Every structure is written in structure tokens, then in C-alpha cells.
Amino acid sequence: MKDQTTFRCKSSQCPHCRKQLDAATLVTSVGGKAPKTGDFTVCLYCAEVLRWRSGGHLTLLSEKERAHVAASDPLTFFLLLQVQNAAAMRIVRGRKKRVRESKAEQC
Numbered sequence: 556m557k558d559q560t561t562f563r564c565k566s567s568q569c570p571h572c573r574k575q576l577d578a579a580t581l582v583t584s585v586g587g588k589a590p591k592t593g594d595f596t597v598c599l600y601c602a603e604v605l606r607w608r609s610g611g612h613l614t615l616l617s618e619k620e621r622a623h624v625a626a627s628d629p630l631t632f633f634l635l636l637q638v639q640n641a642a643a644m645r646i647v648r649g650r651k652k653r654v655r656e657s658k659a660e661q662c
């Protein structure tokens with residue numbers, strides 16, 4: 556995606572994979588502001604959809620929240636699914652690359 560802006564954020568732990576996250580990249584150029592409480596994000600280490608909470612903490616998106624977003628804001632929900640899919644693909648490509656490199660070292 557073009558026109559992406561990355562913001563440094565207060566370091567917060569992904570509640571799913573426990574990696575420390577300290578940056579967020581906007582997937583749209585709308586607003587161009589740093590993430591705020593209530594915004595969504597996708598962890599690039601595990602592809603889980605998260606939500607920014609007060610104090611810069613991240614929480615998993617509950618099934619109730621997921622259903623609410625899907626019903627009330629389908630465009631945002633679709634965008635979240637796209638970003639989640641892109642993150643998952645990035646993770647898979649990284650794993651395949653590490654396997655290839657590991658096999659090359661063994662030769």
C-alpha cells in the first residue's frame with residue numbers, strides 16, 4: 556500500500572503472542588494521525604486483530620466487538636480482514652524463507 560505513515564508508539568505487549576509492539580502503520584491516509592484509544596490494529600508477529608485501550612495498552616478484539624464492527628462498520632471490518640490476511644501472508648513468507656535458509660546451511 557502506498558502513502559503509509561508509521562508512528563512510534565508507547566511499547567505495548569501483544570496479548571496474543573506477547574511480542575512488544577512499538578510502532579503502528581496506518582493502512583489508509585485518512586486523517587494521518589497516530590493511533591488513539593479505540594482504534595484497531597493488527598499484530599505483524601501473529602496477525603491477531605487488537606484494539607488500542609487507554610494508556611496505550613492493547614487488547615484482543617472480543618467476538619462481541621468483532622460482530623459489532625462487522626454489523627455497524629462493514630468497510631472497516633473488511634479492511635481489518637485485508638490487513639490481517641496480509642500480516643498472515645507476511646508471517647508465512649518469513650517462515651518459508653527461514654526454512655529455505657536453514658536447509659541451505661545444512662548443505
Ligand SMILES: [Zn+2]
Nearest residue numbers: 569572598601
Ligand atoms: Zn501478536
